[in-house]
Amino acid sequence: MVLTIAMPKGRIFEEALELLRTAGYTLPPEFAESRKLIIEVPEEKMRFILAKPMDVVTYVEHGVADLGIAGKDVMLEEERDVYELLDLKISKCHLAVAGLPHGQVHHIAPRVATKYPNIASSYFREQGEQVEIIRLNGSIELAPLIGLADRIVDIVSTGRTLKENGLVEFEKIADVTSRLIVNPVSYRMKDVQINQMVERLSVVIPDE
Ligand code: PRP
Numbered sequence: 200m201v202l203t204i205a206m207p208k209g210r211i212f213e214e215a216l217e218l219l220r221t222a223g224y225t226l227p228p229e230f231a232e233s234r235k236l237i238i239e240v241p242e243e244k245m246r247f248i249l250a251k252p253m254d255v256v257t258y259v260e261h262g263v264a265d266l267g268i269a270g271k272d273v274m275l276e277e278e279r280d281v282y283e284l285l286d287l288k289i290s291k292c293h294l295a296v297a298g299l300p301h302g303q304v305h306h307i308a309p310r311v312a313t314k315y316p317n318i319a320s321s322y323f324r325e326q327g328e329q330v331e332i333i334r335l336n337g338s339i340e341l342a343p344l345i346g347l348a349d350r351i352v353d354i355v356s357t358g359r360t361l362k363e364n365g366l367v368e369f370e371k372i373a374d375v376t377s378r379l380i381v382n383p384v385s386y387r388m389k390d391v392q393i394n395q396m397v398e399r400l401s402v403v404i405p406d407e
Contacts, residue, residue: 200389201244202396205264207252210356211377214289215268222399244392256281256380265385266393271375272354276315282386284397285379288405292356294318294372298343299365312342313352322352322372340364 206212213231220226224243238247248264250257252273259267260279267281272294274283294315312333313319323330333348340360342348354375355361355368379400386393 200392201246202266202389202392203246203248203264205248205250205255205258205267207255207268207270208249209252211252211268211270211290212249215287215377218287218289218400218403221403222396224399259380259382262382262384265382265389266396267380268377269380270354270377271373272315272318274378274380275373276317280383281380282383283378284381284393285400285404287377287379287400290375290377292354292375294352294375295355295368296322296350296352296370296372297340297355297361297366297368298348298350300367309349310347311350311352312339312348314339315352318372319352340366 206215216226216231224240224245226240226243227238230238236249238249240247248258252270253276255264255267255269256273256277256279258264259269259281268287270290275294296311308329308331310333311319311323311330312335314334314336316332316334319330319332330350333342335342339351339353341364342351343366344364350369351366352372358368361368379397381393
């Protein structure tokens with residue numbers, strides 16, 4: 200049986216690929232450069248589909264992919280009917296609240312720009328702070344610079360994007376790493392193959 204694995208395009212992709220190769224999977228060398236969205240690897244009985252990080256979970260939830268690699272940020276944002284099998288400990292970053300160092304804040308309900316509206320609302324609710332959430336799809340750091348928002352909730356990895364845009368981090372919300380996720384039905388139907396993959400990956404997961 201072929202295992203279909205949804206992989207996130209972008210920065211997680213390279214690290215996930217390296218981890219799979221370290222675990223002994225032979226993946227074609229042109230894998231990373233290809234523009235193909237479905238990559239068959241018959242020698243390993245694997246098929247990879249390449250999707251946007253937020254969509255990986257959707258493919259797995261609907262069962263068109265058996266497995267997926269998704270950031271904890273995506274898992275926290277929406278409750279989905281998938282199981283988390285492994286913390287792959289790759290693509291480490293964190294979710295944070297940031298803004299201009301001495302920015303003027305709208306005192307009644309500060310505006311928070313983010314592509315994580317659920318994470319942001321529950322975070323500020325827990326803080327007892329009333330905010331207005333403004334949903335964006337990327338380049339979130341632009342929002343406070345141009346006056347759309349007082350603060351942002353976004354991923355910080357190296358911190359370069361904040362720094363180069365004159366923004367500072369105020370609070371950390373959660374640590375984020377990539378997870379191996381599985382469709383519950385696939386897990387029952389292809390348990391042997393999936394558990395084998397979990398075992399192979401477990402031994403090569405980087406240390407803390
Ligand atoms: C992410 C995130 C930040 C940036 C952080 O954006 O939203 O903008 O990376 O990384 P850094 O701390 O290493 O600078 P991404 O590149 O995924 O693009 P996006 O603007 O589409 O969110």
